[in-house]
Amino acid sequence: MNSSDHLTLDAKARKVAVLGAGSWGTTFSKILADGGADVALWARRPELAREITESKRNSDYLPGINLPRSIRGSSSLEKVLDGAEQVFLSVPSQTLRDNLKAVRDLVPHDAIVVSLMKGVEKGTGYRMSEVIEQELGIGDDRVAVVSGPNLALEIAKEQPTAAVVSSANLATATLVAMTATNPYFRSFVNTDVIGTEFGGVLKNLIAVAIGIVDGVGYGENTKASIITRGLVEMTDFAVAFGGRAETLAGLAGLGDLIATCESSLSRNNTAGRLLGQGYTFSDVVKQMNQTAEGLSSVAPILELALSKGVEMPIVSQVAEVLAGTMDPRDIAPHLTTDPMPQGE
Numbered sequence: 202m203n204s205s206d207h208l209t210l211d212a213k214a215r216k217v218a219v220l221g222a223g224s225w226g227t228t229f230s231k232i233l234a235d236g237g238a239d240v241a242l243w244a245r246r247p248e249l250a251r252e253i254t255e256s257k258r259n260s261d262y263l264p265g266i267n268l269p270r271s272i273r274g275s276s277s278l279e280k281v282l283d284g285a286e287q288v289f290l291s292v293p294s295q296t297l298r299d300n301l302k303a304v305r306d307l308v309p310h311d312a313i314v315v316s317l318m319k320g321v322e323k324g325t326g327y328r329m330s331e332v333i334e335q336e337l338g339i340g341d342d343r344v345a346v347v348s349g350p351n352l353a354l355e356i357a358k359e360q361p362t363a364a365v366v367s368s369a370n371l372a373t374a375t376l377v378a379m380t381a382t383n384p385y386f387r388s389f390v391n392t393d394v395i396g397t398e399f400g401g402v403l404k405n406l407i408a409v410a411i412g413i414v415d416g417v418g419y420g421e422n423t424k425a426s427i428i429t430r431g432l433v434e435m436t437d438f439a440v441a442f443g444g445r446a447e448t449l450a451g452l453a454g455l456g457d458l459i460a461t462c463e464s465s466l467s468r469n470n471t472a473g474r475l476l477g478q479g480y481t482f483s484d485v486v487k488q489m490n491q492t493a494e495g496l497s498s499v500a501p502i503l504e505l506a507l508s509k510g511v512e513m514p515i516v517s518q519v520a521e522v523l524a525g526t527m528d529p530r531d532i533a534p535h536l537t538t539d540p541m542p543q544g545e
């Protein structure tokens with residue numbers, strides 16, 4: 202398929218699998234079920250799978266939310282993946298490769314595989330779509346990614362939200378977007394997988410920076426300066442790797458940056474705030490009971506930036522605060538060691 206022109210709403214996937222029953226995997230299952238799909242949701246823990254199926258709740262991750270009656274939870278990968286037309290992946294990024302090894306022979310051979318994750322692999326710097334292609338041995342035309350300003354709990358409460366689905370193949374992106382659309386959730390499409398994925402990864406790092414300055418007690422000027430200059434870093438980085446600048450000005454870039462930097466629901470923002478309040482990196486890791494991808498992405502992103510000569514002063518300072526070599530009070534929207542004015 203090279204074009205999406207011939208697709209009609211009948212092409213919506215009927216049977217889908219979601220792997221990972223944390224806050225985003227569970228919320229995305231609700232999005233898909235409310236769009237009309239038959240959803241099987243894989244949870245590692247059998248007791249959580251049972252709670253999802255029997256009580257239509259995931260009380261640890263989405264307290265107070267009633268899930269659609271049609272969602273079935275299961276801790277059996279075989280059962281969840283059986284007959285799935287689209288497979289959505291929502292586990293912590295650093296665990297994706299091992300999880301894929303376990304499902305390699307179970308993913309139906311013609312299924313579209315979709316990353317919902319916003320991290321890069323430590324040690325390799327690979328994006329999640331790249332890890333999927335490598336481990337499942339499938340072409341980029343069968344892989345898509347979803348990104349955008351998508352704080353799970355707000356969407357679980359059915360607050361109107363938009364996202365973007367990206368695939369090298371527009372028809373694949375369109376099929377996924379049709380399946381992931383319902384009255385409160387609208388999916389747009391693009392073919393810039395690199396820009397879309399890096400947007401989701403990089404905004405986490407800027408959100409950590411915002412959390413840090415918030416924790417220190419700085420106000421709106423500091424935060425607006427970091428958000429604005431952070432978007433420049435995000436765009437320079439993504440473009441250096443072949444992404445499109447306009448993607449970073451869209452939902453997967455600026456949109457997600459705004460949501461994540463403004464919300465106390467963001468785990469990256471929260472982790473940063475704790476650092477800004479003086480907690481050490483290991484204290485913060487102990488306190489976080491949900492995934493803050495930014496903490497693992499800082500090092501691989503800076504390695505990738507170095508390989509292309511991209512300057513990332515804000516992300517570099519986040520790395521220094523995490524390492525305990527910079528006082529959070531000194532974080533700024535520029536390198537404090539650079540005395541010369543630069544062009545904006």
Ligand SMILES: NC(=O)C1=CN([C@@H]2O[C@H](COP(=O)(O)OP(=O)(O)OC[C@H]3O[C@@H](n4cnc5c(N)ncnc54)[C@H](O)[C@@H]3O)[C@@H](O)[C@H]2O)C=CC1
Nearest residue numbers: 222223224225226291292296318319351352353491492494
């Ligand atoms: N929560 C949100 O608002 C959003 C999250 N995302 C992304 O979704 C991805 C998943 O994040 P969340 O669901 O928020 O995290 P979470 O911390 O709420 O849930 C993670 C889930 O993965 C499971 N898990 C942990 N280690 C595992 C392993 N080794 N193998 C299999 N499963 C494992 C946990 O038990 C849990 O069910 C991340 O990449 C995140 O950046 C993207 C958009 C929104």
Ligand SMILES: O=C(CO)COP(=O)(O)O
Nearest residue numbers: 349350351352467468469
């Ligand atoms: O990606 C998100 C919102 O779009 C969620 O952000 P956090 O992972 O920081 O909670």
